[in-house]
Amino acid sequence: AVAQEEKLKVAAIYTVPVEQQWVSRIHKALNAAQQHGDISYTFSENVANTDYERVMREYAEGGMDLIVGEAFAVERAARNVAKEYPDTAFLMGSSFGPAKPNFAVFDNWIHEPSYLTGMIAGKATKSNVIGMVGGYAIPEVSRLMNAFMEGAREVNPDVKFLVTFINSWYDPPKAKEAAFAMIDKGADILYAERFGVSDAAKEKGILAIGNVIDTASDYPGTILSSALWHMEPTIDKVIEDVSSGNFEPADYGPYSYMAHGGGSFVVDESLADADALKAAREKEQEILDGLFRVNVNDEEPKSTL
Amino acid sequence: MIRFEPREYVSTRRVIGAPVFAALIALALAAIPIWSAGADIATAYVLMVNGAIGSVFAISELLARATPLILTGLAAAVAFRAKLWNIGGEGQLYAGALAAVAVGSGSLALPSYALIPAVLVAGALAGAAVMLVPTLLKVKLGADEVVTTLLLNFVILLIVQMMLEGPMQDPMGMGWPQSEPVLEEAMLPQLIARMRVHAGLIVALLAAVFAAILMRRTVWGFEIRAVGANPSAARHAGIPVTATFVRVGLLSGAFAGLAGVGEVAGLKGYLTADLSPGFGYAGIVVAMLAGLSPLGVVIAAIFVAGVFVGADSMSRALGVSSYLADLVVAMSLLCVLISGLFVRYHVRIGGSRATD
Amino acid sequence: MIEILDILVNPNFWAAAIRIATPLIFGVLGALICERSGVLNLGIEGIFTAGAMAGWMAVWLGADLWTGVAVAAAVGGVFGLLHAILTVPFGLSQHVSGIGVTLFATSLSYFAYRTALPDVSSPPRITPFQPLDIEGFSDLPFIGAALFQQTPLTFLALFLVLAVAFILNRTPLGFAIRAVGDNPAAVEAQGLSVFGLRVGAVIVGSALMAIGGAFLTMSAFDAFFFGMVNGRGWICIALVVFASWRPGKALLGALLFGAFDAFQVRLQTEVGAFVPGQVFLMLPYLLSIFALVAAARKADYPRALLKPYFKGQR
Amino acid sequence: MASRAKQVANGIIGGPMSDAPAEQAAVLKLAGITKRFGALLANHAINLDLYPGEIVALLGENGAGKTTLMNILFGHYVADEGTVQIATPGGELRPLAQGSPQAALKAGIGMVHQHFTLAENLTGIDNILLGTRSLFSPFASKRSARARLEKIMRDSGLTVDLDTRVSRLSVGEQQRIEILKALYRDARVLVLDEPTAVLTPQESENLFQTLRSLADEGLSIVFISHKMAEVLSASDRVAVLRHGELVADLPTKACDRNMLADIMVGRHLEPEARMEVDKGPPLLKLSGISTGHGRDALHNVSLEVHGGEILGLAGVSGNGQGALARIISGLELPRSGSMEIDGRRLKPAPRTVMREGLVRIPEDRHRDGIVGEMTVAENLVIEDVRSKAFQSFGFLDFSAIEERAEEAIEAYDIRCPGGGAVARLLSGGNIQKIILARTLDKEPKVVLAAQPTRGLDIGATEDVHRRLFEARARGAAILLISEDLDELFQMSGRIAVIHRGKVSPPREAAGLNRSQVGLMMAGQESEDAT
């Protein structure tokens, strides 16, 4: 066993509560690492924009070895603070690149499984209308939606999409209303980028596609397929690098790829069409083998109905 | 039954002592949530004080947070003096921030000494313009300003979102709803190297002194106080009531707008829709804690900021839920608010009821 | 144009409007009762949050749904009592006390939630209220689809509109509340307790607000989220003025707001590509302001609103 | 009878038993009532008994403690010392719980407050029934209550439309509702605090007739008033308060006007001698002014007020005086017609009329006259803050303001702790003095005095009259709007009457008598007066 003092001190800063899908994955991975005894972990959630820099500095001053967080919307402050604490390693979710000397980045690169869920959904829709409810049209969201749409179109060229952004990361009742509206317009499959969408699907007895986290057990019989994000490979890798003194301000994004186990594709086999599943599994293997690359498209997706 | 008898004479010791005592009570009460979260109470207090004033960094953070609160506090204080219930500080703050970005992110190529004033003026004007709408609706059409200012907060925030996702979106922002950064030349200088406290603090303090002089020493201030206390007598006495309301509205909005400028051009460098964690609303509390006195606003803002920053830092150091900080702030506000009673009144419990 | 008509004739649209309006109906009735007695309650936003949290938490801990509603109401009543004590016997500024209560109730709810559930990574869920399917009624052509997709809480809200209107306009209690909001001295001179009436009205009003919050976690959704109230309380404050302090108009205002919101969501999928969504989101607020301006001259607001009453003081 | 001996020993003029039948027991007994507000002794060891069927007038200067005493009786205030006893319907005296209006109501005390305590958003009947029934009774059937009220209205002559919202009733009607409130609850003691302050002469007359008939039925009545005439004509007994002490308790028969005034003020008052001043040129000229609609309208009003003249405008309140005063004050523009001050036609606005030398004493001094939250000094300069005397470059000149305050406090005998005192805390008379000081000291050309002595005691009234005479002597044109015929005849050279928004041509006061004016106020043109 490693002695208490030698444990890596890791802090995380989240701008939203830890229940929020995206953040929950980081939180979960760090909690797991703590459970293994690799690190000691503390975090601050729901940190307001103005307070973000102070929290970063407090952690840096407090002798943290590694600080994990999201630089989105606090990019400038995060990068400035990092520069001032060169002995601390920073791993930040960011749409931009890493920066010397100590600013590493990651992102939820699960466009691959998203594509696969699209293939399942494209076959499953009968009305040929798929409803998609997102938070904001940022790359992290658009990229996955576009991959999903591409996957669906590959197996079903007639499929149409309804796209709504609720302009909030966190308003389930609103997301639910948006989903209801899409059902009214004929959507029979919902792409659940936000909390609340699957609830609408469940209530109306239609199917939903999960994203980032696995909610199948919360909505039995509703979640057809999900593209999951696993932060563990990224976190484990960065902990290893920091512990061994090999930390580099690199892009840890690829550790979210399926090949590294950072993304996975799950299907409720009792709900999915067997042929569609077979096709998707084949495609999954191609991706893992490096034979197929899913396009990265950060454009804002638009309704096609 | 509780009875309140107004004091004939209120000693300075009481005026200062009561809120201090109340703050201590609030901190004592904070022991309950700290304890319920399973943390050590004594350590918590040490950490809290340290987090608020224990280092240059802490003090800088405290002042950085107090800066917008002073300005939104002033916005409420001057307006409330005239009984113009401006609950729209939040929206005006965002309008100020939006204007600061519009002017400061490249549309004007000016050297620092010209660009900074331009940004400040733009922000103040934008805040003032936003407040002008409810003020005019009130004086011309009799629409209740509590509601109109409150509703405009939402409208402005939506406009900000619209701008951030549309014309003012940072093309380099990867699709994030954020504005282009404010130019280096437009940024308010930092007051301490590598610390966040910025020249916005000076602006805020000047604004407080300005408001204090305006209210106490000028004809306009006299007129504002008169209109606030009794508009019909003021009108009868020949004071231009409508003009006074408009003046107060513009000033109040301008202060809140400046708060937005400080946040954008002093701290963040660009605008996002989550710029303010409710500074506009907190300003109302600050103003009332200060008894609507402009200089009192400075003290109240520093107090509120200190409690927040200290409790926030403490919660982090102890690994207690960071919602504790907001809770301690709320409890302090309520306690200080109540203490005001003991300053103004003898509080008698029971009372001398002769018979029953 | 056709699309817009399509939306309006769809019963699901009206179902959504009623659903969105329900928490607002509770909130606006609560705020209306407080204000009719002369007390502005800006604690509403926090009381919504506390109700949402407490009601949900009770159910999550094993209580049945209606007990959860009762718990929410009780918690709302406690915060109402706090606001009432600060503003009625203490006579402190109603604005500040209200905002203080909002800060307090919100932060306490969040703190309590997080302290009780420190390690959740996805929000725990309960089984919420289900639509009230009444045999026969649900099959009615339009109404059935619009109304009977709603849960019992919506029917409670609609019932409360009638109850509050009835109490205010027909019963001695209602007359006393209206009188204390107009001229507390009148109530005192008739041997009634100004404090009792106001404190009671604020407690009851706050309890209703909290049920509005509970609707969000126990009917509209099935879990508690931070920030889920999201300004709904403030909207109610505006709606009360829009409604000129009348329950019937309050219902109308809430429905109008709900309809706008539902419309906005639906319109976005139609024309979202051309008009920013925010424009639609703005409409209900702007409409409220216009309605307010139009109604400002006529409204007979409670004359004693915001004015503390001290016995034996002038 | 021990109490009487004590009162006499205390130096009180007269005694409670002077006129009341000796064998009759008191319904109400106030004993040793003392009440302090901070350092102020508002009531000091007051003993007062009340007997069935009598009408007692409570007299005293502003601030003498009359309202305080009655508020203690009714439970709004708690006395610091002393007891209140009230007889049960059986006639037995029982102590009354203090500080509880509810207990007072239950014991049979009814009170009509100086400021009406009516919820204006309710109808008359709902106001009357407020608090009479369980709050939690689900239905509010008013049938039996209405029947009882109708009987009370018939018996007392206090008729009023019970189903009209109070906000739409006239003050006289509102007062009737107030009295009905007490009668409906079977009051045996009725207290009226300055009931006639806002009533017209006719309304006052009716009121006292009603009160007399109620007293004949056995009701005991205490009323507070500043008007000597009505005290002398309507009461059986007079109690006088001075500086919180009961200084006289006499049968009315034994009193006369001068004697009461002297007891009240504690010194002898000389009525102001009327001296004639030469009439100058017309300084205020209104031509063809029309405005408004309904009760508060004006129709083609033309008036000229000359320098050195006081023109009295008589009229029952609510016949357009308000609109006229607002127009002359510059608060409102007329729909048609014009106004000239000293030959200069102008668009009325508060500042323009003041610039031309017109000053105004507003009808409602608390609402329009002073800013209660501001200091006496600030209220003294409020009309002139923009003048060079009190500011330079927009900054207030505090020493000038202070100096001005000291001078005015001295000159006008404004009783207050100093210029820094908050104006709200001053008595009505002293508030009026602030207004007089800031207006009359400007040596105005025109003075608009609207109800300048309403609610003021004799001393303060005399003071106002003296100041107005002084202004006239300096050549000012004074328009005096009043409902008080005594005042109008005492002050005015000419009198005009306003009725339903029309103003009669002014006539020399000397050639008019009270009943002629009274008829004109009621709308009857008296031909013979010319």
Ligand SMILES: Nc1ncnc2c1ncn2[C@@H]1O[C@H](COP(=O)(O)OP(=O)(O)OP(=O)(O)O)[C@@H](O)[C@H]1O
């Ligand atoms: N006793 C009652 N029973 C059933 N419905 C009622 C009752 N009283 C009122 N209502 C209804 O409740 C709604 C709301 O009443 P609201 O207070 O708005 O009426 P109102 O006519 O505006 O009141 P008011 O007459 O006091 O001005 C109305 O539609 C009214 O018909």
Ligand SMILES: Nc1ncnc2c1ncn2[C@@H]1O[C@H](COP(=O)(O)OP(=O)(O)OP(=O)(O)O)[C@@H](O)[C@H]1O
């Ligand atoms: N609640 C109070 N607090 C402080 N002082 C008070 C209060 N009520 C009355 N006073 C003071 O007590 C004194 C007596 O007041 P009160 O109202 O009884 O006079 P009054 O005889 O009714 O006068 P008026 O003729 O003007 O009505 C006054 O000096 C008044 O300022």
Ligand SMILES: [Mg+2]
């Ligand atoms: Mg009504």
Ligand SMILES: [Mg+2]
């Ligand atoms: Mg009095």
